[in-house]
Amino acid sequence: MKSRRDFIKKLSVGAGILPMTFSFAPYQKHQYISDIQDGPVLKVAIMGLGSYGNRVAEAMKDCKRAKVTGVISGTPSKIKDWQAKYNIPDKNCYNYENFDAIKNNPDIDAVYIITPNALHHGQCLRVAAAGKHVICEKPMSINAKEGKEMVDACKKAGVHLLIGYRMHFEANTLEVIRLRNAGEFGTVKFFQGLSGFKIGDPNQWRLNKELAGGGAMMDIGIYSINGARYMVGEEPIWVTAQEVKTDPIKFKEGVDETITFQLGFPSGVVASCLSTYAFSYLDKFFLVGEKGFAEMQPSTGYGPIKSWTHKGRLDLPHVTHQTTQMDQMAAIIFDGKKPIVPVDGEEGLKDMKIIDAIFQAVKSGDKVALKL
Incomplete structure (x- = not known):
């Protein structure tokens, strides 16, 4: 059985939002895998x-x-x-x-x-x-x-x-956040997050509601939820969602197969996202503002992450995500280091509140207010 995150093997040619071609000039490589201070292990x-x-x-x-x-x-x-x-x-x-x-x-x-x-x-x-x-x-x-x-x-x-938000320490991710904060994209207008793969063994725990608490949303959709928050740089205030289930035998009651959901942010930004266990080649983030855009595909796979903006390629050097994550978490625990994007329990709790609201929106068909 393949790992729940080890699903990106190649890029989907037709997955782009905008049919553009660019002559890419490489960005200066910013170092986000900072030197780890000596200290307790x-x-x-x-x-x-x-x-x-x-x-x-x-x-x-x-x-x-x-x-x-x-x-x-x-x-x-x-x-x-x-x-x-x-x-x-x-x-x-x-x-x-x-x-x-x-x-x-x-x-x-x-x-x-x-x-x-x-x-x-x-x-x-x-x-x-x-x-x-x-x-x-x-x-x-x-x-x-x-x-x-x-x-x-x-x-x-x-x-x-x-x-275990390993992407919060990943160099391409942090570079896009830096560029957004620097105003490189202008006022942010829209985000798209696509997270999915075709799940295999129907008897695995990920398809057991008692163990998984749901289906694709818990396992892979959470990447687009979390990604929308750190890419936009705001916390959402409402959510709407729709579910599609083509195989009710494999995806039993309470185990979601495919959910599309929309998040609304205070500035007026809307995020449109997809979470699925029904098909593969979905691992993409797209952020667009008045002055430019950033795209990542794959955006959350084990790497290397591929990224570019309206000005050219990023593709910062790949370091194994879990290596960086654990070193940085040691620095958080022992040195009091403050990460650029939080990885604490409160951060995880916000995603759980959004997931609860997505399930509520699917069931009711209504827009659900969020208070994170």
Whole structure:
């Protein structure tokens, strides 16, 4: 089974909004993968040893400030494999029943939760109660209520709650944000976000409402939700949405196949987005203003990200996203670093409020007000 994010293999020739051709001149390369200051190394236990857990662990081999020191899994054979691969001692290995004991383990500073969505809430609360920092994959929960409880629990415990928004540290993404803030595009008018792939195995957890909390929107649509917010640079104030389901057997009640949704922003900007499990080659952001545009395709895949504006190519050098993410998260936890785009629990909670509103809009057919 392919990873939920490993779906971009080639670009779709016909996906562009504007049928334009350009003679691209390269931009000056701005360095967004900033030098990591020397300091303490974040000792991380990975919870959930599936495909993405493996991807994160492999990327962390190149980290300067983060290291895999523990594992939490319900599969003993996986634990043995990880122990051999990452030199993890028995005392740093836990299962889902006994991992509260990390409280007394100085070899673990943080737990990266990479399990099915519906498990995040309870696992986060337990990690926080053990006094360890929480890094949680997105979506942070299956609804805003649970997300808020996670934020509150981590605040009460005095630990960080960070969400796995790897794109918030990606160089092309940050360059587009810089250009927008500098007025390069003029007044922003419109954003389009396309996020989708054709999902395979009908028996996987991503198509199980009890584990996933939904379907494509939770898994891949969240990229366009989050992307709309950081690309436009505002928080939306309303949403409308429409659902299409062509295979009700594969996509059962409560598991969305395809949803188109629209976000309205205070300045009058409208975002038009698509989330789907029905077809592939959808990984594109397009931002346009009065003076220019920025386009990214792929925009959120594992990379390299391809990007350009009305003035030419960007395509800043690719660094493995999870490597940068974990180093930067160590700097957030230990050094108090403030990222350009937040990755804290409040950021994740905003996306959950929008997802709740999208589902409400699909059901009611009405425009739903947002208060983030």
